[in-house]
Amino acid sequence: MNCHRVTALLPLYVESDLDTAVMQEVAAHLSRCAECAIQAQELTASQAWLRGQTLPDFDERFFAELKRDVMREVEKPRLRLWQMLFGQLQRKPLWVAVSAIIVMSALAFYAYQQRGQQGLALSAERTIEQNAPAIQAYTIPANNSAPPVVQKVSNKGSVNASRHHFGMRRQRAKQPLPKLPEIATEPTYIAGGNQEPAIVKQTDTTAPPEMTRIEFQTDNPKIRIIWFVPKVTETPKVDTE
Amino acid sequence: MSCGGKQIVTSEVSEIVLMTESFEFRDGAVQQTAVTLLAERAKTGDTAAFEQLIIWYQRKVVATAWRMLGNEEDAKDAAQETFLKAYKYLKSYDSRQDFSGWLYRITVNACRDLARKRQSREQFSSFEAEQEAGRFDHLRSPEDVEAAAIAAQERRLITEALQTLTEKERAAIVLRDLEGLPTDEVAKILGSSQTTVRSQVSMARAKIKAFRDRVLSRRKLL
Numbered sequence: 001m002n003c004h005r006v007t008a009l010l011p012l013y014v015e016s017d018l019d020t021a022v023m024q025e026v027a028a029h030l031s032r033c034a035e036c037a038i039q040a041q042e043l044t045a046s047q048a049w050l051r052g053q054t055l056p057d058f059d060e061r062f063f064a065e066l067k068r069d070v071m072r073e074v075e076k077p078r079l080r081l082w083q084m085l086f087g088q089l090q091r092k093p094l095w096v097a098v099s100a101i102i103v104m105s106a107l108a109f110y111a112y113q114q115r116g117q118q119g120l121a122l123s124a125e126r127t128i129e130q131n132a133p134a135i136q137a138y139t140i141p142a143n144n145s146a147p148p149v150v151q152k153v154s155n156k157g158s159v160n161a162s163r164h165h166f167g168m169r170r171q172r173a174k175q176p177l178p179k180l181p182e183i184a185t186e187p188t189y190i191a192g193g194n195q196e197p198a199i200v201k202q203t204d205t206t207a208p209p210e211m212t213r214i215e216f217q218t219d220n221p222k223i224r225i226i227w228f229v230p231k232v233t234e235t236p237k238v239d240t241e
Numbered sequence: 242m243s244c245g246g247k248q249i250v251t252s253e254v255s256e257i258v259l260m261t262e263s264f265e266f267r268d269g270a271v272q273q274t275a276v277t278l279l280a281e282r283a284k285t286g287d288t289a290a291f292e293q294l295i296i297w298y299q300r301k302v303v304a305t306a307w308r309m310l311g312n313e314e315d316a317k318d319a320a321q322e323t324f325l326k327a328y329k330y331l332k333s334y335d336s337r338q339d340f341s342g343w344l345y346r347i348t349v350n351a352c353r354d355l356a357r358k359r360q361s362r363e364q365f366s367s368f369e370a371e372q373e374a375g376r377f378d379h380l381r382s383p384e385d386v387e388a389a390a391i392a393a394q395e396r397r398l399i400t401e402a403l404q405t406l407t408e409k410e411r412a413a414i415v416l417r418d419l420e421g422l423p424t425d426e427v428a429k430i431l432g433s434s435q436t437t438v439r440s441q442v443s444m445a446r447a448k449i450k451a452f453r454d455r456v457l458s459r460r461k462l463l
Contacts, residue, residue, distance in 0.1 A: 011442070011443040011446035011447050011450075012439060012442070012443050014446070015417075015418070015442075017424060017439060017442070017443075042450060042454070043446065043450050045453075046446070046449055046450040046453045047418065047446065047449075049399070049453055050399060050402070050414075050418060050419070050449055051418065051419065052395070052399075053308075053395070053396055053399040053400075053419070054395075054396060055304055055307060056307070056313060056393075056396070058300075058303060058313075062303075062313075062317070063299050063300070063303075065317075066295075066303070066317055066321060067296065069321055070295060070321055070324040070325060070328075071288065071292055071295070073325055074288055074291060074325070075288055
């Protein structure tokens with residue numbers, strides 16, 4: 001065992017915290033190495049210095065106060081919630097009554113607001129159902145020879161989406177929808193398979209007057225997206241002098 | 242009847258106390274039995290039994306807390322917190338385990354919590370602070386006061402030396418070297434392995450020696 005290893009083990013050696021075999025090895029090294037032996041003596045003296053630390057003179061009053069404070073907390077009766085409320089009611093009945101009124105008012109206001117929002121959501125859904133046109137999907141043949149096949153798709157999806165938004169999807173999904181106006185407009189056919197997507201805007205004359213029809217040609221020539229948006233009425237410009 | 246029940250409980254506590262007084266309290270078996278009996282009674286809400294446990298352990302708890310924290314006020318707060326936590330969690334105490342070790346664990350945790358809360362406070366007790374607290378009022382002769390001042394100075398130095406350690410090293414060396422607990426028990430209290438405790442204690446002893454060397458070299462210069 002060399003000096004470096006012994007120096008590392010000395011803090012444990014001086015308090016006999018090493019295994020017997022290692023203790024013997026360190027002791028053997030110390031018997032023949034004066035430098036390490038001095039370090040061991042210094043560590044022993046340091047440990048004695050540490051152990052020589054006297055505690056401050058805690059008198060009986062200190063401990064009596066400590067015990068008294070602890071026991072006061074321990075013996076303090078633990079009140080339940082209803083006991084605390086009842087105690088307050090006896091001591092400050094006016095404050096308790098006012099607090100109760102405030103809490104009840106807040107709850108009533110909250111419930112009223114929730115009902116109002118629910119009614120608003122239902123009326124918004126009805127408006128969408130009445131105004132939304134049927135969405136049409138067109139299957140366009142790749143060789144441009146056959147006429148486009150028109151498939152009607154109900155507007156259930158859009159209405160469901162609106163219900164989902166209001167968190168009422170499951171309750172009202174099975175109700176029959178009102179009949180929607182048919183759209184007779186022929187779709188604009190765009191030829192070519194790999195051309196850039198083209199956006200075609202056209203005002204639908206047969207659709208309800210407040211809706212605008214938008215067609216969008218994707219990369220795939222067989223897929224075209226058509227949708228309707230409410231028409232934005234432009235406010236007339238007023239020239240003022 | 243409840244009053245009668247209380248009297249019976251109290252008499253049982255005093256019987257336990259008499260039992261320990263008739264033997265040497267250092268007798269581990271008697272002590273453990275008495276503490277277990279009191280802890281069991283305290284679990285059922287018997288505050289007299291818990292009060293007796295406080296009387297037996299308050300010096301040990303305060304000493305550990307003072308060594309960990311370095312001043313009396315914090316030591317008192319930590320000791321108070323320790324006993325309140327002990328009472329609160331007494332139901333989780335298993336009678337088969339060592340009550341003293343269980344209480345040490347609570348003490349160390351309470352000291353750690355308090356040290357984190359009060360990092361800004363003056364950490365060490367000084368001679369002046371002890372004098373203000375009236376610790377030397379009973380001393381008559383100037384020699385006694387001088388000796389007390391030297392002791393306070395030395396105490397402060399050792400406290401400073403302990404404060405150079407990390408929190409874990411300090412807890413390990415306080416329990417191992419100052420409280421004199423075996424390494425395996427220290428490991429249990431700190432919730433770590435014996436190897437870790439040995440490593441922490443070794444590092445702490447080396448640091449304390451380095452601090453003392455610095456103090457001695459400064460004194461030589463003066």
